[in-house]
Amino acid sequence: MLVVPALLPDEIARGYLGRIGQYNGLLDEVQIGMMLRRFVGSEAVSRREHAALELLASAAQIDLLAFLRHHTLLPYRKIVSLHRDQDAQSWSHRSLLWSQGMKALRTAAYFCPECVGEDIDFHGQSYWRRQHQLPGQLLCVKHNCGLGYVDSDNAWLKPPSFFLETAFEVRDEWVRLAMQNPLQQRFFEIWSGLAEQTPSIYSGVASRVFREKARALGFATRPGQTDRPWLSDRIVESFGSQWLATLCPILAAKVPGAEFPSIDRHILAKNGKSLAHYYALIAAQLFDTADEALLALVAAQSSDFGRTGSVDQCQVTEVTDSELIEAYVMAGGSHSKSARVVGLGERTAALRLKGLGLPALSKGALVSLHAFYFEQNSIDESAKAGGLTVEQLLDLLRQIGVSFIRAMKRIVMVPSEIGPGSRGQRPKALNPHELSGSEAGIKFKFAPQKKCVRRHLSQIGLPEGASPPGKYPFKLAQAFPR
């Protein structure tokens, strides 16, 4: 018989899974999952049909949506919707639960040592809190102290108290800087506010509100508007590249004076989709307070909903053919992604792209067409290269129009133009010890792979007497390079 403890306030799902393991002497997530399946009576259902989050919600006897809303990072990932009528229900798509539901947004597990002490006093145990797992969050807002963190995939299987003496610690210097910068706090208030918003803010509304405000403040809101400063540059300046690297290293290292597509183009110039934290960064930069930003977005959303006529109809005339082709290149030939980039409905975008002779491309189709056009292979060889049948390749070739070759060249030959967030690996948020240097000459490691992090850790080395870990006193290992 499995013992299932009650969920604790703001407890993150993965930590809850680990705590169920602790109560039952299980030290492996797979084993805990199997026991949970037996417990909720879903053994007969395939694993694919019952995501871990569904098992946890059932075991905790809590409504799935409430569980997702209060115990996962999904609300923080999905702060804008691509459709006006989309609401929080769309989180519960099983594919989303499988792909992103349990995924962390940082590479380490974070905790507050003061909260650990209080939780042991109040709940009899410590646990992993969701608020501390947001990238960029370096301090506990309740205690105004630096967080501790553990760079291990298995950290969630043990309580934070287990790591009090061995964890890395966010240094006082970082805490002081975070507390002195009002924008950082505003950023988290806005991010949380948007995460709680139901229905989510529609991406087109967010773009319009930000565009108007940015234009009024003198920032560039169109590609090629070189006489005005980029908002992305101002964001790097105000937030500081060192802190930004703990949220999104790629923005922290942007070239000054150059457009940063995820902010300046996808959100400001189009009604496209970008990553959640970019919306919160923009809002924190453009508005003086979190309330002002949230009110502006909610009010615009209400008036947008009240408007008659479909958004698609309004936007068809706004999006030019060349913008649509640009989106097609950025989206690597995907019709649905192109639609998101320009803020059109998928059907509308697909019809217009087909009309321009730009067919929807799978990865295999891209390989085959590249082999055919640029490597001068035969139809047979080209089809084989991308895993298509000759008939499928011929069918694609029949759909191709004059704009295609120029677009295709850019998709394949200039992958950097595709932009972050649409294709390729997204760099992860860095942990403080992965950054080195001071004000001048900060060095960043991008997209650190686990191996690199491990190597880095072994170079730093843990302080003497760091193990075996105990529960008290509340003093963390000072493991940062000085």
Ligand SMILES: [Zn+2]
């Ligand atoms: Zn705390």
